[in-house]
Amino acid sequence: MTTALRRLRNYIDGEFRDAADGRTTEVVNPATGEAYATAPLSGAADVDAAMAAAEAAFPAWRDLIPAERQKVLLKIADRFEERAEELIAAESENCGKPVALVRSEEIPPMVDQIRFFAGAARMLEGRSAGEYMAGFTSIIRREPVGVCAQVAPWNYPMMMAVWKFAPALAAGNTVVIKPSDTTPASTVLIADIIGSVLDELGHSRGVFNVICGDRETGRLMVEHKIPAMASITGSVRAGMQVAESASKDLKRVHLELGGKAPVVVFEDTDIPKAVEDISVAGYFNAGQDCTAATRVLVHESIHDEFVAALAKAASETKTGAVDDEDVLYGPLNNANQLKQVKGFIERLPAHAKIEAGGEQVGDKGYFFAPTVVSGLKQDDEIVQHEVFGPVITVQSFSDEKQAVEWANGVEYALASSVWTKDHARAMRMSRSLDFGCVWINTHIPLVAEMPHGGFKKSGYGKDLSAYGFDDYTRIKHVMTSLDG
Incomplete structure (x- = not known):
């Protein structure tokens, strides 16, 4: 007797959806080598819908005072703790990871990292204002970049998702994130958690979206006209492809790639x-x-x-x-x-x-x-x-x-x-x-307080820390005349 496979779905604008064309891929538990779920194999229509949702949600999310974004992130961290056993089960099935180690080594740092970036939301820093030309005052505004297309890897699906969405949301950006095609389950669960928090606190659920799919799905995300930034954790080859694709419209790129420590x-x-x-x-x-x-x-x-x-x-x-x-x-x-x-x-x-x-x-x-x-x-x-x-x-x-x-x-x-x-x-x-x-x-x-990121073919940009937070912001100079 064949066991029915669980159906995972995309999360777009607050709704769980199948791929528009109905395509799916099987998800395998690496501890058994057997399929346990199906996930959408998302195409251009799904990416369009997710990007449109994130774009529509961006102005209101950007314009929130930092304390309001902090409140959302703190609530997300609390909800991660409350639903920890669900997250542990999903990640263990995703990756075949020992349950005890996910519980002790992944849940606590993830919660801590979300709370760190909740605090960072209220610490947007720039150089001091001042007069650098007679009769004029200059100030620096640090602003979110916009919609962020994010691609997470399969080695730490939950934690890498946190490293991506937490600084992006804290800085006022909206997110479309794609988990690896081999490990989508925990990210889909994270979407349910974040969506419920956004709903409870009265914010658009389009702030956070999840698209399941393969490399082609990721390429469609990176090349889409809406995102202002593409972030990927993955192989050197994948990073080079993302950098090349993003260069076509000069998107900002954040890359954390391979290592050989x-x-x-x-x-x-x-x-x-x-x-x-x-x-x-x-x-x-x-x-x-x-x-x-x-x-x-x-x-x-x-x-x-x-x-x-x-x-x-x-x-x-x-x-x-x-x-x-x-x-x-x-x-x-x-x-x-x-x-x-x-x-x-x-x-x-x-x-x-x-x-x-x-x-x-x-x-x-x-x-x-x-x-x-x-x-x-x-x-x-x-x-x-x-x-x-x-x-x-x-x-x-x-x-x-x-x-x-x-x-x-x-x-x-x-x-x-x-x-x-x-x-x-x-x-x-x-x-x-x-x-x-x-x-x-x-x-x-x-x-959480210290940066993680490399040089050479390990990529560029930092995760964690204030440096990781800064990567999701842009700098604007505002100059005003003092004589009216």
């Missing part, structure tokens, strides 16, 4: 503590994190000891079912991602050595073992390109100069970490590492 471990490091922290930061969320600690550079004097400890930690790290509280991570997100991770392992050069893992786990779902690969060279494919899986690579360096050269010697520049007890060395490294974030003796903690 170097983890530079010096000889004075506390090895057991470093191995413990790096393992968690490398394998959490199955390594499907642009900041994951997956590229370790370790000083040659401790290389063998460190690799042995890292392999032991990998062998003790568990992946498995969503209801198992002992697992650190669940499956890879989809069949294509599993194929990609397997491909990196299958193509390893002869000089590489698999110290732990290296294989799929089980015969159901997309689980992959925690893996350590040593003996690698700087120009190896697995060193240069993002695996986005539970795979930690290890290289051996001889001195600080080589460590910096190799750490910076990739096309990505999102995050990095340095492990040493030498304060001066840590400061030198933090200056020399060409990455948007440098952690010292830790890896992966994030806070």
Whole structure:
């Protein structure tokens, strides 16, 4: 007997709707490899409707005093807490993530981030007003940019949606957001939450809209004439395509793309503590994190000891079912991602050595073992390109100069970490590492108050923090004559 699939729908102007032409795509639970829902495969008519709704809602939302927008965001944060178990269930089914980890590691920071941007709504800052020409006063207005087309990724569908809609709404913009075609469920639930809050507080529900679909849907959103800004978290290839599409009408673009974070471990490091922290930061969320600690550079004097400890930690790290509280991570997100991770392992050069893992786990779902690969060279494919899986690579360096050269010697520049007890060395490294974030003796903690974003092919623009808030605003100079 076939179980009926749940039907997910777009959220446009306060209404849940199917795609205008009725097309759908199946949504698969990566823990089982089986479809559990259908979602709209939205086309041009759906994108037009969502953009029109956001455009119509924009003037009233823009003109609200900041305190009113803050009130909405604070209510949304409260509602996230009240409906946390629904969000957890949706995200776990979306991604195969362990329920306990979604509850402890995603819901609290998401709520905190929404509340942070609720406060930021009342802190629009500009340089002080003044007279810079005799007889004239200049002031700076910081304004919302307009309708924002936002595309979220599949690795953290809920949290990345928050990173996008919270600063945009706080600054006075309206939103059309598209979740990944493999993970739409939690974003559709978020639409229900936000829509109910907007309705309760008397605001247009067209302020926030959700469109489900594939890459073509995303392209239609980015190329649409209405949005003033396009924001995407995704692959380098997707970011380049968005930048190219947005350039046709000079849309503002906000890109958070791939990463290949170097983890530079010096000889004075506390090895057991470093191995413990790096393992968690490398394998959490199955390594499907642009900041994951997956590229370790370790000083040659401790290389063998460190690799042995890292392999032991990998062998003790568990992946498995969503209801198992002992697992650190669940499956890879989809069949294509599993194929990609397997491909990196299958193509390893002869000089590489698999110290732990290296294989799929089980015969159901997309689980992959925690893996350590040593003996690698700087120009190896697995060193240069993002695996986005539970795979930690290890290289051996001889001195600080080589460590910096190799750490910076990739096309990505999102995050990095340095492990040493030498304060001066840590400061030198933090200056020399060409990455948007440098952690010292830790890896992966994030806070709402600090910016997240990279350089080079990791994109541009910042998420979180006042800098992320500013990205969703524009600056206007107003000059007035003092003689009437």
